[in-house]
Amino acid sequence: MKVCIPVADDRGLESPVYGHFGSAPTFVLVDSETMAVESLGNRDQGHVHGQCSPLKALAGARPEAVVVAGIGAGALLGLRDAGIRVYRATGKTVAEVVALLKQGNLPEIGWQDTCAGHGGSSGCHHSHG
Numbered sequence: 001m002k003v004c005i006p007v008a009d010d011r012g013l014e015s016p017v018y019g020h021f022g023s024a025p026t027f028v029l030v031d032s033e034t035m036a037v038e039s040l041g042n043r044d045q046g047h048v049h050g051q052c053s054p055l056k057a058l059a060g061a062r063p064e065a066v067v068v069a070g071i072g073a074g075a076l077l078g079l080r081d082a083g084i085r086v087y088r089a090t091g092k093t094v095a096e097v098v099a100l101l102k103q104g105n106l107p108e109i110g111w112q113d114t115c116a117g118h119g120g121s122s123g124c125h126h127s128h129g
Contacts, residue, residue, distance in 0.1 A: 001032045003101060004063040005094050010039045013095040020115065021071040028094050029061055032102055055082060067097045067106060073114040
C-alpha cells in the first residue's frame with residue numbers, strides 16, 4: 001500500500017510527522033510492503049485557508065492512505081472523494097506511523113476531527129512541527 005505522510009524535513013523513514021496536512025512543506029510517500037520512500041514537495045502549500053487542493057499538493061500522486069496529525073475539512077473531503085483513506089498519526093516518525101497502520105492501530109479521521117484553521121487559537125490543537 002502507498003502511504004503518504006506530511007513532514008517538515010525529509011529524513012526518509014526517520015522524518016518526524018508534521019502537524020498539519022495543508023501547510024506541510026513536504027510529503028513522504030512510503031510503499032508499506034517494501035518500505036521504499038519517495039519525497040514529494042507540497043505543490044499547494046501557499047493556499048488560502050479552506051482552499052487546500054490535496055491532489056495538487058501531492059503533485060498528482062495517488063496513495064491509498066494519508067496519515068496526518070491534523071487536516072482541514074476541505075482537504076479531508078478532497079482526499080476521500082479521490083478514494084484515499086485518512087488516518088490520525090499517533091506515532092512521531094514516518095516509520096512509526098507506517099508500522100502502526102500496517103498493524104491496524106491507527107484511527108481513521110472523521111469530520112469531527114478536522115481543524116478549523118492553520119494555527120494558534122484557530123481550532124488546531126496539534127503541533128505544526
